Amino acid sequence: MNPMPGRPRGVIVLGAAPEALCAVRELAALGYAVAWLPLEEAQAPAALPPNVAIYPAAELVGLGGYAGAFCAQVRRGEAIECLPGAAVLIALGNARCYPQERYGLPLGPRVLTPPQARQRLKDRTLEALLSHRKAHFLVMLDWGGETSRETAVEALHTARALRQNHAEVTLFYRDLKVDSAPLERLTRRMREEGVVFCRYIEVEVRFEEGGVHIAAPDGLVRGDMLILPEAVQPHPATLPLAALLKLRVGKDGYFQEVNVRQVRPGLTNRKGIYVAGRCHMDADREAALEDVSHVVASLDAFLHSLDEPPSGPTAEVERDRCIRCLTCVRTCPHAAAEVVEREGITAAYVEKAACWGCGICAAHCPVQAIALKGQAVPSWLAPTAQGVSIR
Amino acid sequence: MSMAQRLLVLACSRSAGEALAALEATGQTLPPDVTWVNLPCGGSVDVLHILRALEAGAEKVWVLACYEGACESLEGNRWAEKRVQWVQALLQEIGLGPERVVFRAISPTMAADLKAWLEEE
Numbered sequence: 179m180n181p182m183p184g185r186p187r188g189v190i191v192l193g194a195a196p197e198a199l200c201a202v203r204e205l206a207a208l209g210y211a212v213a214w215l216p217l218e219e220a221q222a223p224a225a226l227p228p229n230v231a232i233y234p235a236a237e238l239v240g241l242g243g244y245a246g247a248f249c250a251q252v253r254r255g256e257a258i259e260c261l262p263g264a265a266v267l268i269a270l271g272n273a274r275c276y277p278q279e280r281y282g283l284p285l286g287p288r289v290l291t292p293p294q295a296r297q298r299l300k301d302r303t304l305e306a307l308l309s310h311r312k313a314h315f316l317v318m319l320d321w322g323g324e325t326s327r328e329t330a331v332e333a334l335h336t337a338r339a340l341r342q343n344h345a346e347v348t349l350f351y352r353d354l355k356v357d358s359a360p361l362e363r364l365t366r367r368m369r370e371e372g373v374v375f376c377r378y379i380e381v382e383v384r385f386e387e388g389g390v391h392i393a394a395p396d397g398l399v400r401g402d403m404l405i406l407p408e409a410v411q412p413h414p415a416t417l418p419l420a421a422l423l424k425l426r427v428g429k430d431g432y433f434q435e436v437n438v439r440q441v442r443p444g445l446t447n448r449k450g451i452y453v454a455g456r457c458h459m460d461a462d463r464e465a466a467l468e469d470v471s472h473v474v475a476s477l478d479a480f481l482h483s484l485d486e487p488p489s490g491p492t493a494e495v496e497r498d499r500c501i502r503c504l505t506c507v508r509t510c511p512h513a514a515a516e517v518v519e520r521e522g523i524t525a526a527y528v529e530k531a532a533c534w535g536c537g538i539c540a541a542h543c544p545v546q547a548i549a550l551k552g553q554a555v556p557s558w559l560a561p562t563a564q565g566v567s568i569r
Numbered sequence: 570m571s572m573a574q575r576l577l578v579l580a581c582s583r584s585a586g587e588a589l590a591a592l593e594a595t596g597q598t599l600p601p602d603v604t605w606v607n608l609p610c611g612g613s614v615d616v617l618h619i620l621r622a623l624e625a626g627a628e629k630v631w632v633l634a635c636y637e638g639a640c641e642s643l644e645g646n647r648w649a650e651k652r653v654q655w656v657q658a659l660l661q662e663i664g665l666g667p668e669r670v671v672f673r674a675i676s677p678t679m680a681a682d683l684k685a686w687l688e689e690e
């Protein structure tokens with residue numbers, strides 16, 4: 179139920195990535211009251227819709243409540259303030275680094291990252307090289323391992339910008355997936371404009387008097403400067419935030435989405451908490467923003483579903499039989515079980531709104547104190563109440 | 570309950586349950602000596618469910634759950650498989666055939682495979 183009848187539901191947005199701003203705008207346009215916590219130093223955008231409140235310096239210390247009625251606990255000065263929200267959307271983005279170990283090459287006067295090259299184009303420090311008619315840039319993707327989608331696309335844009343500044347550009351790649359219309363357009367234009375694409379399996383890079391030499395299958399390519407894309411890695415706030423919000427992180431260190439049937443984009447292991455953009459996927463900017471739209475739609479559908487009567491089984495604890503072993507708290511993959519004091523009894527309690535009805539807790543409880551309400555199992559099959567667990 | 574059943578299926582409703590629904594949508598029905606029990610997730614299969622089924626007279630018990638990485642409750646399928654292994658070890662120990670309990674991974678789109686498995690059995 180809407181906790182504040184007659185007033186729009188709130189959504190809490192966490193993160194400062196461009197995806198977060200995009201999500202804030204889309205949610206505000208849908209009429210939600212948005213509480214936006216960038217969680218890091220970020221430039222506040224000039225104009226935000228009136229139903230968005232931004233808390234720039236706020237530190238998140240916890241998340242109380244459950245799906246439909248969360249409360250972001252925020253430290254502001256001495257006080258802890260509670261910001262309500264029916265759902266949470268996380269858009270931290272990712273972090274960048276120059277993978278020197280992978281390339282075995284330090285950055286230097288002849289080795290630049292794409293952002294560095296763009297910066298030099300902008301402040302005109304490449305001029306000396308570019309006025310030289312044959313200035314030749316070698317852009318190398320997938321060297322020592324697959325380049326991430328985001329930085330590969332950035333390198334393509336950089337290659338194009340250099341070419342448009344009349345440099346010769348050769349782009350080496352091993353595995354370039356041109357799997358979207360914008361990327362197809364970009365690479366086609368680049369070819370038309372004269373960027374040379376060169377596929378390789380193995381290459382050898384040497385620095386010689388006055389240049390970079392690349393021994394590729396088609397022969398030796400000599401250039402003036404090597405452009406090596408950066409690598410992406412999980413945003414440093416991913417793990418601490420995951421721990422605070424009891425969210426799963428995959429082996430790759432990014433937030434893990436639970437969207438097995440492809441119908442709930444961005445849903446995490448907790449009901450009502452969603453992740454969007456590059457904090458859970460490798461994507462270029464366009465794809466990341468497209469993901470935000472999918473996730474906002476999925477979050478919107480969830481908020482609408484709160485108006486419907488709940489369906490499906492949920493776990494219910496027979497609280498006076500609970501021995502407070504915390505097994506259900508540990509094994510519930512959806513952070514729906516906790517041990518709390520209620521009505522004078524300290525025992526396990528499952529918040530219906532947070533429960534997925536998977537029954538994992540019930541199968542684990544050593545005293546069979548948990549039953550799945552709304553799930554009919556033939557009575558002869560039930561692990562009967564009198565039975566002693568044999569595990 | 571006295572049950573002279575050939576096969577009892579403990580099924581994750583999210584995968585096996587969907588596969589069965591797809592099979593039934595094509596007008597097919599389960600053989601009469603097969604009992605099918607939908608559970609919300611493979612993770613809710615209890616060791617006791619399996620043992621009760623054997624106690625009630627099922628010749629064989631199948632536990633059907635999602636493939637690795639496809640469980641909506643993240644590790645429900647792994648719990649299901651572990652419990653099957655536990656019961657198999659127990660059956661081995663007491664001299665009953667461990668092959669009476671089987672774990673199988675399935676996805677919602679595997680109606681045809683499900684049909685083939687049922688026919689083979």
Ligand code: SF4
Nearest residue numbers: 500501503504506543
């Ligand atoms: S697993 Fe059972 S006994 Fe243990 S805390 Fe949960 S409900 Fe209580």
Ligand code: SF4
Nearest residue numbers: 510533534536537539
């Ligand atoms: S059924 Fe139990 S384990 Fe599953 S989500 Fe609910 S409380 Fe958690």
